[in-house]
Amino acid sequence: MTKGLVSVIMPTYNCGRFIAETLDSIKAQTYTDWEIIIVDDCSTDNTKEIVDKYSAEDTRIKYRCLEVNSGAAVARTEAMKIADGEYMAFCDSDDLWMPDKLEKQLAFMNDNGYAFSCTAYEQIDEESKSLERVIKTVKKTDYNRLLLDCPVGNSSVMYNVDKMGKFEVPNIRKRNDDALWLQMLKKEKYIWGMSEVLMRYRIRKNSISSNKLKVIKYHWILYRDVEHLNVFRSVFHICWWCFLKVLRIK
Numbered sequence: 001m002t003k004g005l006v007s008v009i010m011p012t013y014n015c016g017r018f019i020a021e022t023l024d025s026i027k028a029q030t031y032t033d034w035e036i037i038i039v040d041d042c043s044t045d046n047t048k049e050i051v052d053k054y055s056a057e058d059t060r061i062k063y064r065c066l067e068v069n070s071g072a073a074v075a076r077t078e079a080m081k082i083a084d085g086e087y088m089a090f091c092d093s094d095d096l097w098m099p100d101k102l103e104k105q106l107a108f109m110n111d112n113g114y115a116f117s118c119t120a121y122e123q124i125d126e127e128s129k130s131l132e133r134v135i136k137t138v139k140k141t142d143y144n145r146l147l148l149d150c151p152v153g154n155s156s157v158m159y160n161v162d163k164m165g166k167f168e169v170p171n172i173r174k175r176n177d178d179a180l181w182l183q184m185l186k187k188e189k190y191i192w193g194m195s196e197v198l199m200r201y202r203i204r205k206n207s208i209s210s211n212k213l214k215v216i217k218y219h220w221i222l223y224r225d226v227e228h229l230n231v232f233r234s235v236f237h238i239c240w241w242c243f244l245k246v247l248r249i250k
Contacts, residue, residue, distance in 0.1 A: 006034040006102055006158070007085030011075030012093035016046040018202065019093045021128065023054050023061065026091065031102035036061045037079040038093070042069040047093075073169040073176035080169070086162050090177070094202045095155035096128070101198040105158050114192040115163040116184060119156040121199035131203065137193030143185040147227075147237055150178050152191055156199040157181070164188055170226045174218035179226050216242070 008026060012019060026036060038051055042065065055061040064082065066075060080088065087106070091097065101119070109117050118141075123131040138151050146152065154177040164187055170179035181191065216238060223234035 004033065004086035004106070005084060006031070006087045006089050006106070007080075007083030007161075008034055008036040009076060009079045009083065009088055009090045010036055010038045010093050011041060011072045011079060012038055012043065012047055012051075013041040013069075013072070013075075014043045014045045014047060015093040016043070016050055017094075017126075019047055020050050020054070022091065022093050022096060023051075025096040025099075027054075027058065028099045029097065029102045030100045031106060034060060034089075034102065035083070035085065036091075037082050038063045039075040039079040039082075040065040041071065041075045042066055071171065071173050071176075073171045073173070073179075076176070076180075077169045077171075080166055083161075083166075086160065087158055088161055089158040091155045092202075094204065096124070096200040096202070097155070098198045098200075102158075104196065104198060105194060108194050109158065109160065109192075112192065114190075115160040116188045116190065117158055117192045117194060118152045119194040119196060119198040121153045121156050121201050122197050124200045124202050126202065126204055128200075128202075130200075134197055135201070137195065140190040140192050141185075142190055143182060146178065146181055146185060146191070147223075149241070150181070151193065152178075152181055153199055153201055155201060157191070159184065159188075170222075172218060172221050172226060174215065175222045179222050182222075182227060 040047060051063045055063050105117060105119060118137055120137050121135050123133045125131055135153060141151055167183055169176050219238050219241060223229045223237055
């Protein structure tokens with residue numbers, strides 16, 4: 001039987017519309033040895049009031065607010081510092097987990113001796129309705145594979161802290177999750193993928209990720225400033241990303 005505290009890392013900003021449903025999906029887990037570390041990047045909506053109600057009812061839910069708005073990377077790093085778990089799992093404050101997500105993923109990791117894993121996931125809209133699109137993972141992803149076309153959904157990731165330690169998320173406004181996985185893959189060779197859909201990823205209108213020009217900018221920052229790739233390789237990866245996006249649209 002799998003044992004060990006799982007720390008769920010959840011940065012949030014103005015997610016009052018969605019965070020209750022996200023928390024409910026974690027509270028519904030069949031595996032119950034978890035804590036949720038919510039770090040708020042100075043929300044201006046009712047996020048704090050909603051989380052306060054949940055934390056008052058369940059001491060496993062912990063809330064902290066940053067002193068100044070600093071971005072998801074800083075919030076995520078702060079949550080990771082606070083976490084006490086043998087494992088860390090990541091969940092954005094508008095995504096949803098299937099009820100047996102933690103149980104199945106922990107078993108997958110422990111049965112195979114994996115320290116770092118992710119799962120397949122499906123896309124949903126702002127009303128939590130399926131968009132009928134499943135994002136498959138691959139059996140194993142290394143550093144170079146992740147650079148080509150990241151097959152890893154942030155809210156599907158879990159890793160063994162005892163084996164890999166803690167990390168600081170590179171401080172860029174977007175693609176900081178990819179930047180974190182790249183840092184971790186310098187220590188652990190592979191992210192191992194589960195083919196089962198255990199997470200639901202919410203597509204929101206007017207998000208940073210929906211603005212393709214901004215995404216290209218953050219890809220460039222990731223490749224050049226964070227990973228220090230040369231200009232040729234950075235341009236290649238951006239062109240490849242654009243090609244894949246066009247291919248998927250068609």
